Amino acid sequence: MIDFDSLGRAWVRSGTAARAAARDVPDARDGPDVPLPDVPGVRVPPADRRVQPADVRAQLADVRARAERLDRDVGRRDLRESLVALLMLPLFAFLAVTAASPVSALGAAIVAVACMVIPLRLRRARLGPVDPGRPVAEALRAQLERVRAQERLLGTVAWWYFAPLGTGVLLYVLGGDSSTSFKLVYLVGVAVLYGWLLHMNRRAVETDVRPLATELRRWIEDLDDPDIDEGA
Amino acid sequence: VDATDERLTELLAAHGATLRRIAWAYAGATGEEDDLHQEILLQLWRALPSFRGDAAPGTWLYRVALNTAISWRRSATRRANREPVTRVAATNTAGAPPGRSELAVLEEFMGSLGPVDRTVLILYMEGLASAEIADVTGLAPGAVAVRVHRMKQRFERTYVEL
Numbered sequence: 001m002i003d004f005d006s007l008g009r010a011w012v013r014s015g016t017a018a019r020a021a022a023r024d025v026p027d028a029r030d031g032p033d034v035p036l037p038d039v040p041g042v043r044v045p046p047a048d049r050r051v052q053p054a055d056v057r058a059q060l061a062d063v064r065a066r067a068e069r070l071d072r073d074v075g076r077r078d079l080r081e082s083l084v085a086l087l088m089l090p091l092f093a094f095l096a097v098t099a100a101s102p103v104s105a106l107g108a109a110i111v112a113v114a115c116m117v118i119p120l121r122l123r124r125a126r127l128g129p130v131d132p133g134r135p136v137a138e139a140l141r142a143q144l145e146r147v148r149a150q151e152r153l154l155g156t157v158a159w160w161y162f163a164p165l166g167t168g169v170l171l172y173v174l175g176g177d178s179s180t181s182f183k184l185v186y187l188v189g190v191a192v193l194y195g196w197l198l199h200m201n202r203r204a205v206e207t208d209v210r211p212l213a214t215e216l217r218r219w220i221e222d223l224d225d226p227d228i229d230e231g232a
Numbered sequence: 233v234d235a236t237d238e239r240l241t242e243l244l245a246a247h248g249a250t251l252r253r254i255a256w257a258y259a260g261a262t263g264e265e266d267d268l269h270q271e272i273l274l275q276l277w278r279a280l281p282s283f284r285g286d287a288a289p290g291t292w293l294y295r296v297a298l299n300t301a302i303s304w305r306r307s308a309t310r311r312a313n314r315e316p317v318t319r320v321a322a323t324n325t326a327g328a329p330p331g332r333s334e335l336a337v338l339e340e341f342m343g344s345l346g347p348v349d350r351t352v353l354i355l356y357m358e359g360l361a362s363a364e365i366a367d368v369t370g371l372a373p374g375a376v377a378v379r380v381h382r383m384k385q386r387f388e389r390t391y392v393e394l
Binding site (some may be wrong): 134 | 276
């Protein structure tokens with residue numbers, strides 16, 4: 001006969017089942033044939049929260065290796081972004097000084113300024129993770145705030161990212177010595193490229209950011225109202 | 233071995249099996265329990281230096297584990313074409329057939345719960361008192377008690393009253 005209290009015995013077993021599945025080999029200590037501890041009720045006794053010291057050491061080594069790998073990846077990404085900005089900035093500053101016309105000089109100057117401002121804005125927007133040591137409800141509310149900030153940032157990307165770069169590059173080309181047909185093709189090419197990027201950006205907001213915000217709100221409503229129907 | 237490693241070693245020695253169970257409960261049908269377990273350990277290791285002892289170490293560990301698992305589950309759900317990820321179908325069956333394992337019933341019951349109730353049930357089964365569950369989740373202790381009582385009623389209606 002299965003009753004509510006028997007869930008505790010199943011819960012204790014769930015950990016050992018998960019460990020056995022992860023290893024995919026029978027384990028004499030954790031295997032399903034080991035008699036379950038006598039759980040008088042639904043609660044797990046403290047002894048069943050512990051693990052062996054050797055397992056802890058192995059877990060710690062894995063964690064360290066993973067953290068180092070992630071830090072390396074993030075460091076490489078930041079370095080790449082900084083290098084691109086560092087290369088573009090002097091290049092367009094030089095083009096602004098040596099441009100054939102004032103229109104081109106203005107365009108190059110706009111791109112040079114954008115090369116400084118955009119990476120800073122991206123860095124500021126890249127907030128660290130919400131402190132996971134907060135209570136679940138608080139962490140969810142903080143996450144929702146961050147998602148809303150991300151939504152706002154992506155919603156205005158046309159103004160702070162595409163507009164300065166696009167306008168600058170177009171002015172630089174339009175003020176140059178190239179033929180009118182080349183300028184026209186370039187103009188259409190830039191417009192198509194930026195239109196596509198904007199479309200992808202909007203899609204990301206609709207498919208990722210908004211559903212995430214909706215789900216977070218659902219959690220928070222569920223937390224706030226104990227009488228809400230939580231059935232699936 | 234630095235101070236973070238030492239503190240984490242102590243915490244894992246005391247609560248390591250709990251983390252494995254939380255990973256099992258939240259990984260759902262993805263079969264990625266091990267990945268989630270690793271992610272929880274990673275977040276614990278990263279967050280430990282900023283832990284100032286404003287909560288009991290065990291409470292703090294539960295918070296980190298659950299917040300990580302909840303975030304992870306959200307990502308997993310989005311990865312799976314925005315279909316809810318549950319270990320078993322959320323639609324309930326008419327009670328527990330004879331001989332059915334307790335683990336299978338637990339899987340089904342957890343799959344049928346809303347996200348907050350699932351979290352509360354996990355903490356309740358881990359042996360935490362209402363006040364401790366409230367401390368971990370941010371719910372009021374009274375709300376925790378109401379939720380546990382309601383889950384028990386629901387469980388008995390579905391699996392016992394046959």
